[in-house]
Amino acid sequence: MLQETDCIQITFCYERNGVPMNSNLSIEEIVLINNLLYCENLGGPRGTFLSISHENRTIGDYVDCVLHYASKIENDKEYSTGVTGAEYKQIMWSIRPNQHLKDIIILQVHYESECAGGGRSALLFDPSSNEAIVAFKGTQSDAEWIDNVSGLYMVPTEFQNNALTWFQSLDLDSYDTITVTGHSKGGNKAKFITIMDDRVDNCYSFDGQGFSDEFIRKYSTQIIKNQDKIFNIIAQSDFVNILLNDVGKKQFYLGTNYGRLGFAENHCANAIVFYDDIGEMSVWEAPAQDKKMVALDKMLNSFIRSIRMSTKEKVANMLGSVIVNAYSGDTDKLVYAFADARNADSSAKLIAYTLRYKIEKPEMVESVREILSQNGFSTSLLGVINFVTNYDLLMELIGKKPEMVLSILKMNHANENTITFLKKHMELFDLVVSVSKKMRKINPLRFSGDDLKAEDTAIIINRFAISKRTISFIVFFLIIAVIICIFILG
C-alpha cells in the first residue's frame, strides 16, 4: 500500500554532477522498455518483442499487434517469471497513449551467438532526439545465475565481453545521444559497456548486479571517468542489485508485491510499476533501500571478501545453486543444494560465516527469517541455525552421531519443528559438523561489508586518475630496474 509519507512522485529530470542526463527518455519509459524486452509469445509468436521479424517496426506497431490479439492472451497465465497476461496487457495499455515511446523504432534484434548462456538485445532508435537506445534483456532462466555469480571470480565475464563486442559492432556514429539500458543481467551488461566505452552518454541499469573488488581495482580509472553516466533504477526490495559493488548513482523505487512468487517477485521488471484509475503508469521513489537488503548486501560483501581467489569459483557456483533453489520456494531442494557434496565445503563456509555474523549483527536473523517465510520456506531452518550457534563445540564432537544430537535436543526441550526438520534432513548433519569446525576460525568483522568505490582504489591528481594497481606495477618494475642497475654497476 502506498503511503504519502513514504514516497515522493518522481520528476523526469535526472542529474549527474549537476548536469542533467541527456536522454530524451523518462524513467517510466525506460522501465516500460525493459518490461517489453521480456514479452514472449503474448497471444502468439508475434507477441515476442525481441524477435528479428519486428526489426524496422516501431514500439507502437508491436503494442498494436499484441493488443490486436489480446483475446488470445490468457489473463492468469505467467508469460515471463512472475508476470501474467493481465499484467502485460496493463503494460501495453499504458504504452498506447505515449506517442513518444510508440514512435521508437526497433532497428536491430540480436541473439547472442558466441556466449553459451544465450541472451537477447536490441538497438532502438528515438527519431525525435536522434537517440540510439541499446537494450539488454536479462534471461530469467536458472542459467542466468551462472553468469551473475561468475562476476565473483572472472574479470570481466564472458557475457559482459560479448555484449561489449556486439555493442562495438554497431554503427552508432550518426546518433546525437547513445543510451544503454537493461534489467538484471542486462543491467549489469549496460553498466559494463558504459564503463568500457566512452561513447555512451547515459546508462539506466534496472536491478542489475554490481562488480567484484577485482573488477573495481582493475578498471578504477575507467569507472571514475564514466560512473556519472550510470543511473541505477532499483526496486526497494530487489535482491539482485545487492550482489557485489555498485557503480553509479542509485535511486530506489517502491515495489509492488502481488504475492504469487513471494519475495522473488521483487526482482520482476514490473515490480515498481503502479497504475492509476485510467491505466496510466508511474513509478514512485522510495526514501531508502529495504533494510533487509541493506543487511544482506553488507553480509554478502564481507563474506565474498573472506574467500580466497582460488576458491571463489566453487563458492560462486554454490551461491548460484542455492539461489536458484531458493527461487523454487522448495525447502527440500534448498537443503539439498546446501548439503550436495559438490557444494558442501562452500556451503559450510557460507553458513559458518552467517552464523558468526549473526552473533555480531543479530538483526540479520530477522531479515533472513522474513525472506524465508515470504518465499514459503520452513523457518525451522533458523531453529537449526540457532542450535548450531549455541552448541558449536558440541556439534563438532557429536554431530556425526545424529541420534545423539536429536536426543540432546529433546532433553533441552528444543522446538519440535526443529527436531522434525532435522529428522527429515539427516544429510544436514555432516554439513553441520563442517560448519561447527569452520565457525571458530572466522572473524566476521575482519572484512568490510561496504561497497568498494573506484575512488578508493585510485589516486587522483589534477583530474587524472591512476589506479593503485597500476602504481603497484610501476613501483614493482622500478624496484626491479634499480636492483638490476645496482647489480650491473656493482
Place this chain on the structure above:
Amino acid sequence: MELTTAEKKVLNGISFHTDEIEKGDLCPEDTVLLNEMRQVEHYLQEKYPSYTFEITGCEPKSGTTRTYSEWYFKCGEIERDSAFIAMSEETENGYAIRDAFFGQVIKEPIRQELERILQTNGFSPINIEVSFWDYLGKEFDEHLDANKVLKGELEAGNDFKIFLDDSKLTEKTTNR
C-alpha cells in the same frame, strides 16, 4: 563420458558443475541437457545436410515459464552476427524440435520473387525484408518449396516488409 570442447562450453554456460563437466562426470540433470543438445544438433544436420552447425548456447526452460528450451546455433556457411534459434520440447518419445533456420534457406528466392512482382507492376523497392514467425519441424527439409511458402500454401508465418520510395507514389497509392 566423452564431451567435445564445444559441448563443454555450452554446458558450462548453463550448469554450475564446472569440474564435473570438465571431467565428463556429469550429474543426471547435465546428462539430460547434453542429450538434448546432441539431439538438436543431430536434428539440424539431418534436416539441412548441405550446412554445418555449431550449437553455441542455450536458454534452458528451467526457471522460466516456457515449456521448451531455446538452443542458439551458428551455421558454418552463413556469416551472421546473430545466432539462429531452435526450440526443443520434451515429449513422451524424446524431444519435439523446431527451428527458424528454414527462413535463411528460402528468404533469398522469396525476396527475388517479390522484387520481380513489384517491378513488373512498376514499383522499384528500396529494400525487401523477409522473415517468418513460425518455427518448422522435421516435416520439412532444406528443399522446402519457397514458392509454396510465398503463396501461403505452406504456413510459415510470413512477414514481408517492402520499403518503397514514397516520393514516387501518388496520393492514391499511398493509402493502405
